[in-house]
Amino acid sequence: MNKWGKMIGLGLVMMTLSACGSNDSDTAASTSSEAASTYPLTISNFTKAEGGTEWTAKDQTFTEAPKKVLANSQPAAELLLHLGLKDRIAGVGATFGAADASVADEYAELNDLGSDYISKETALSVDPDMIYGRGGLFDNQDWGVGTVDSLNEMGIPTYVQETSVTGATFDSVYKDIENLGKIFDVPEAAAAFEQELKDRQAALEDKVADKEVQTFAHLFMSDPSVVSVYAAQDESFFNSNFEMIKLDNVFKDYSGEVSVETLIETDPDVLIVGDWSTIEGSVSGDEIIQGLYDNEKLSSMKAIKNKQVYALDYNYLFGYGYQALTGLEQLVDEMAK
Template identity: 40%
Template sequence: MTTLKMVKYFGLVAASTLLLGACGQENATEAQKNTDKKSTEQVEETTFPLTLNNYTVSSEGAVFSEKEITYEASPKSIVANNQGTAELLLQMGLAEDLVGVAALYGEGDETVADDFASIPVLSEGYVGKEIVVGADPDIVVGRGQLFASAEWGTGTVEELNEVGIQTYIQATSTTDATFEDLYTDIANLGKLFAVEEKAQEFSTDVEARMDEVVAGIPANQEALDYAYLFEVEGTNVDIYSGAADTYLNDSLSYMDLNNTFADVTGEISVEALLEADPDVLLLVNYTGGRDPKESLADLKANDALSSLTAIKEDQIYTIDYNQFWSYGYQILSGMEQLSAELYTEN
């Protein structure tokens, strides 16, 4: 396995090999009924010191613990530890506050592309603590699994705090996260960076987009099972369980899509895939990875997989890494595209 593939693959499976299970998924109707109407909330101006319920994470970036954090003042310089987090902050008008971004592994959001281009890129891959500290930020914001002591990690919450850098871990990236946690992150970040009105406007936009996704599901649509394929080359097929990615699994449940391997940890064999026979296969595309067209061709030419329903019925869809694994609003773009391909074009 190449170094790039090992690093990227860890980005998907680190938590699932150390944690157990995923939260139960609601069906689309129940999930939508439970969505709070954020647009009716009154925007209140934040006062400091500000205390937020957030998280710390173990040194390997896998086991989360709740942590109450007090911020004495609004941070003025930010490092986003991945592309998706930077885009989320840009949506709230924080372009001038971003002093660094890393982990550019997927298709960017065109609506913030110009502002994103102005952010210093600390690393196109995952970024280490030394480089993060060198950017001299007040705070590091992002995906929880990347707050690790490993070479590819930004350093733990405690390590960063020791050198005077605060942290905010996205709730969407933690154990048992659901789509509702996106609203929590938007509200918290709005308070933390004193952009409450911008945050509220964006939260309302997110809710409206999810409403449209749910409304676009055909009447009487039966729920479909899916499986993630991380990489396909020749007869080699890497099947990813997604057990730890409860935010992603819950989001897709709004589309009546259920992860076949949501309760599975560790490696998944081709035999297990054949036995499960999911209705849909989701082929992951990421920057630096193999051309998904070549992977798709190999997948369809693999005689060992020819009995799969998804292959026989041509229910294989390419999904973008940034949209699906940024643990942010980008999942909506992925869902909108997938819905159009899955429900409209067929």
């Protein structure tokens, strides 16, 4: 298996780990307070036992605004850039997928620790005073930056994105922005970016206001000839994002793996596939879509007959960040053609 194929496989593991658990904190969007932070500052966040699947609440205390942050994914780092925190980012792991063009120049100046998911050793090599990002990557496996507890025992506070824990919705993006605004004492930047996203979300919802709800299924494929369904049963963030544009995951309540036969029998209105073209040597979304159209076994499906198969970049599907909004905007425009 080549490099990008391994990354896709690990991506499935990451999604499973990120999805397990419960989000007990309030993910409802609220207006960011523009009051200056007072340290020591305590933020309610999450932890998960090594080898476990359940996220539980754990407070994180910051004695000052972090100065050397390790972001465990590209989308996580891009969020910090929108808060004006470029000089606070010590390193970024998992630097793959569609980039946010609005912060591309600043991102190019960051310490790129590689396109793979990074290890704890690599994360610690930048001497971070905070490790932050996607929940599924807080693990002691060689693809993880270490568990929350193991890092805290070393005196390193952590922040697990609320978007990457079960129970999340797109409103969890706003909660993350608010919390990061407090941690770094940048409330005005946080409030401004939150409002920008809320305006975009409102415009997107207005655009689909008169549309009927359609069903969809997500095909997580690395080979255009091999159909693989990802039910995303516990992916609350993923599913709520599509609900924003009136697409309902037909398998969100399905138990177990979904066979190709079940996919055909269920016959959703729309199929969504991943676009891996931003990863060197990978298969593109267009190639996967063509493979599905050429697959005789799927020829009876509505989505195939009506040419309702669409591709989105991995970071828009499973980046667990504000970038999902860009993907949804692109999808709505594509479906309107």
